[in-house]
Amino acid sequence: MHDLLVKLYGRADVRPDIDKLQAEGINVRKAMAYEKHHVVEWVMETFGTGWASECDVSFSNHPATCFIATENNKIIGFACYDSTAKNFFGPMGVAEQARNRGIGKALLLSALDAMSQDGYAYAIIGGIDSAEFYIKTAGAIEIPGSSPGIYRDRLK
Template structure:
C-alpha cells in the first residue's frame, strides 16, 4: 500500500465540513484520555486489532491526537495522527451505517489541521486504501517508492 503526501500550508479550514456534520446531530471532537479504552476497543471491534494500539498511543499524547465522531454518545468514527509515526495521518475509520455523512472527510481535516498546528508543512497518509478519496478530499499525491513504506515485517495478531 502506498503512502500519500498532503501540503498542509494550503489546506482549507474544516469549519464548513464540521458544521455540515454537526447539522446532522453528529459531534466531531478530540477523544479524551479517560475515553482511551472505549475508543481503542471500538476501533479494534469495528476495524482491526492493530488499530487499537495506535488509538491508545494517540490518546496518550498532549494534546490527544485522536478525533472521534459521536451521535447520542455512540462512536461513529475516529481518526488519529502522529500515532504510527511523526507527521502521519491514520488509522481512520467510519462505521458502515454512518458512511456518506461527511464524517470521514471532517475527521481527516481536523487531523490534518492538528498536524499543521504542530508545525508540520506536509502530512503523510500512510498505507492508503482509498487513494481517490484522499486525492479529491485534500489534494494528496502519491509518494513514489513508498510501497511498502513503514508497514513491513508486521507481527501477526
C-alpha cells in the same frame, strides 16, 4: 500499499464541514483522555487489533492526537495522527452505517488542521490501499518509491 503526501498550508477552513454535521446531530472533535478505553475498544471491535494499537498510542500523546465523530454520545468514527510514526496521519475509519455523510472528510480535515497547528507543513498518509478518498478530499499525492513503506515484516 503506498504512502501519500498532503500539503497542510493554505488549506480551506474545516469549520463549515463540522458545522454541517453538527446541525445533523453529529459532533466531530478531539477525543479526551477519559474516553480512551471507549475509543480504543470501539476501534478494536470495528476495525481490529492493528488499528486499535495505533489508536491506543495516539492517546499517549498529550493532548491525545485522536479525533472522533459522535452521535447520541456514541462513537461512529475516528482518526488518529502521530501514532506509528511522527508526521503520519492514520488510521481512520467510519462505522459502516454512518458512511457517505461527510463524516470521514470532516475527521480527516480536522486532523490535518491539527497537524498544521502542531507545526507540520506536510502530512504523510501511510500504507494506503486505495488513495481515491484522500486525493478527492485532501488533494493527496502518491509518494514515489513508498511501497513497501514502514508497514513491513508485520507480526501475524
